[in-house]
Structures are given as C-alpha cells and as structure tokens.
Amino acid sequence: MDTGLAGKVVIVTGATANIGRGIALAFAAEGAKVVVVGRDHDAGKRVTALALETGAAGAMWHAADVTERDAVAGMVSRTVSEFGVVDVLINNVGGNSPMTPFAGSTPEQWRADLDVNLISTLLCTHQVLPHMLEREYGRIVNIGSMAALIGDPHLAVYSAAKGAVHSFTRVLALETGGSGITVNAIAPYGTLPQDPAAETSSGSRFHPGTGMFGPRLRAGSGVHEGFRRSTALTRDFARPAEIGAAAVYLSSEHAAFITGQVLPVEGGVSLT
Incomplete structure (x- = not known):
C-alpha cells in the first residue's frame, strides 16, 4: 500500500526512545526524510543511523x-x-514526574508534566504551522494517552495534560482544515520497548539504569503493577512499532479525510 510518504519531511520529537523511536523508524521504512529530535546525543545518533x-x-x-x-x-x-x-x-515527546497521589504532589511536578506534555506540543505546532499554512498542506499527529480518557491513579496532572492535548487536536483541526492540514492524535495505553537496553535513551522512563521504571523492569515485576489495567488481549502493552504504524496511517494520503480524531491504540483496555 503506497502511503504517499516517500520523500516527505517528518519531524518526530522525543524520537530517541520507545514510542518516538518506533515512529521515526516507521516513517523511515516509508522512504520519508526523518528529523530525529531529542536530548540524548548518543541515542539520537543511533536512531538516525538506523533510520x-x-x-x-x-x-x-x-x-x-x-x-x-x-x-x-x-x-x-x-x-x-x-x-x-x-x-x-x-x-510525541512526553512523560510524567514521579507517580504520586495528587494530594502529595508539588507545583514543581505539575509544571514539569505540563511543560513536557502540553507546552512542548503547543511550541512545536506554533513554529511549524506557518510553513504548513503557506503551502496549504500538512499533517500533525499528537501523541495523547488513554490516561486522558480513562484516568490512572497517581497520574492526575499527566492525565490532565494529555486531555488538553486531545482538546487542542480537535480545535486545531477545525482551525486549519480549510488550509489542507489535518490534525489528529493517537491515544496509546502502556507501550514498552521490546529491548529496553537498546531501545531507550538516558531520559526514558524505561531505561534500565536511569528510568523511573528501571528497577521494576530489572526485577521482572513489570511496570504496571499497582496502577495498570489489563487489556482484552494476551499482552498488556503495545509495541512502539504499532504506534508508529498508526502515525504513518494518519499522516498518509489514505487518511486525508480524517481530522480532529483521537485514535486509541490500547488493546481493548477500555472494555475491561
């Protein structure tokens, strides 16, 4: 199936690990020109070479x-x-501060969650949009979260920030549709790299050494215990390539009549 993405220029933020890495490589497989954006230089160079x-x-x-x-x-x-x-x-870039009940959280943690999940989306979109409006063409895909739709304990501000990303997606789609631009979002549930040691960056939550979920992964206890729900399938986590496939579809010519939508990629977790 020809996606029409060969030669297209694609910016992927947070592309050095997990979901972002999977998205960058999915576009690479379509023959796109990929801009890998992140903070970990070594991981970024690795993903760029692999692309x-x-x-x-x-x-x-x-x-x-x-x-x-x-x-x-x-x-x-x-x-x-x-x-x-x-x-x-x-x-794509996103994440959350250490998980804690809202009553025990701090304004500094709130600002960190809002900055990385919402403000980054606003800043990047605001800078890119004039170029798309001038050409009357563009595809914007925001990575939201099922946490914005069903909520997860100890992720109140993260869930709120991703909910704002979903709302921003819908409104921007209305504002820009007449200029040939589509704006959609993907709402993953838990997404885990198959090889955390090779597929994460130093800032990733899933990095075996530095990530907040690293100790659980090393202990083999899983990152979902205590707050994750079960899916309707035989595994509880998506793979980065599956989120990448959704991003490719929403950016392709096959999805040219889709805008303002939030696509769940969640294994039926909302059914359980």
Missing part, C-alpha cells in the same frame, strides 16, 4: 529541549534549511 538503514530518504539528528521556545525555533529553522519544508509534525 537510514531502514530506508529513509534522508535523516537528521537534532538535539533540542522542546519545552524551550528558542530551541524549538532552531529545530524548525534547521529542518527547513536542510530539507526545504516540513510536511509532517509528530508531537
């Missing part, structure tokens, strides 16, 4: 903290300078 091996028409590593306005502006400026346009923006 080229996978079939990308071009790949560029760009180190940036996308919660900072100037850093985002530099990322977009360099992409346009290198590749000429931005066809697709995947606002």
Whole structure:
C-alpha cells in the first residue's frame, strides 16, 4: 500500500526512545526524510543511523529541549534549511514526574508534566504551522494517552495534560482544515520497548539504569503493577512499532479525510 510518504519531511520529537523511536523508524521504512529530535546525543545518533538503514530518504539528528521556545525555533529553522519544508509534525515527546497521589504532589511536578506534555506540543505546532499554512498542506499527529480518557491513579496532572492535548487536536483541526492540514492524535495505553537496553535513551522512563521504571523492569515485576489495567488481549502493552504504524496511517494520503480524531491504540483496555 503506497502511503504517499516517500520523500516527505517528518519531524518526530522525543524520537530517541520507545514510542518516538518506533515512529521515526516507521516513517523511515516509508522512504520519508526523518528529523530525529531529542536530548540524548548518543541515542539520537543511533536512531538516525538506523533510520537510514531502514530506508529513509534522508535523516537528521537534532538535539533540542522542546519545552524551550528558542530551541524549538532552531529545530524548525534547521529542518527547513536542510530539507526545504516540513510536511509532517509528530508531537510525541512526553512523560510524567514521579507517580504520586495528587494530594502529595508539588507545583514543581505539575509544571514539569505540563511543560513536557502540553507546552512542548503547543511550541512545536506554533513554529511549524506557518510553513504548513503557506503551502496549504500538512499533517500533525499528537501523541495523547488513554490516561486522558480513562484516568490512572497517581497520574492526575499527566492525565490532565494529555486531555488538553486531545482538546487542542480537535480545535486545531477545525482551525486549519480549510488550509489542507489535518490534525489528529493517537491515544496509546502502556507501550514498552521490546529491548529496553537498546531501545531507550538516558531520559526514558524505561531505561534500565536511569528510568523511573528501571528497577521494576530489572526485577521482572513489570511496570504496571499497582496502577495498570489489563487489556482484552494476551499482552498488556503495545509495541512502539504499532504506534508508529498508526502515525504513518494518519499522516498518509489514505487518511486525508480524517481530522480532529483521537485514535486509541490500547488493546481493548477500555472494555475491561
């Protein structure tokens, strides 16, 4: 199936690990030109090299903290300078502060969750959108979360931030649809790399050494105990490539008549 993505320029934020890595490699397999964005230089270079091996028409590593306005502006400026346009923006970067009941959380933790999940999405979209409006073409895919739809204990602010991402998706779709731009979101449930040691960055929650879920992974207890729900399937977690496939579809010509939607990729967890 021809997705029409060969040669398209795709920015993927948080592309050094897990979901972002899976998305970047999925677009690479379609022959796109992939801009790998993150903060871990070593992991970023690895993903960029792998994207080229996978079939990308071009790949560029760009180190940036996308919660900072100037850093985002530099990322977009360099992409346009290198590749000429931005066809697709995947606002993937996200995460959460240490899990705690809301009553025991702090304003600093709230700001961190809002910055990485919501503000990063707003900043990146705001910088890319003028280029898409000028060309009357663009695809924006925001990575939301099932936590925004069903909630998870100890993730109140993270869930709220992802809920805002879903709402932003719908409103932006209304504002830009007349300019040939589609805006959609994907709502994954838990997504785990198959090989955390090889498929994560130093800032990933799932990094065996530095991630907040690292001790549980090393102990073999699983990251879901105590707060995760079971799916309707034989496994409780998605794979990064499955989120990548959804992102490719929503960015493809086959999804040109889909906008303002939140696509759950959640194994039927909402049914259980």
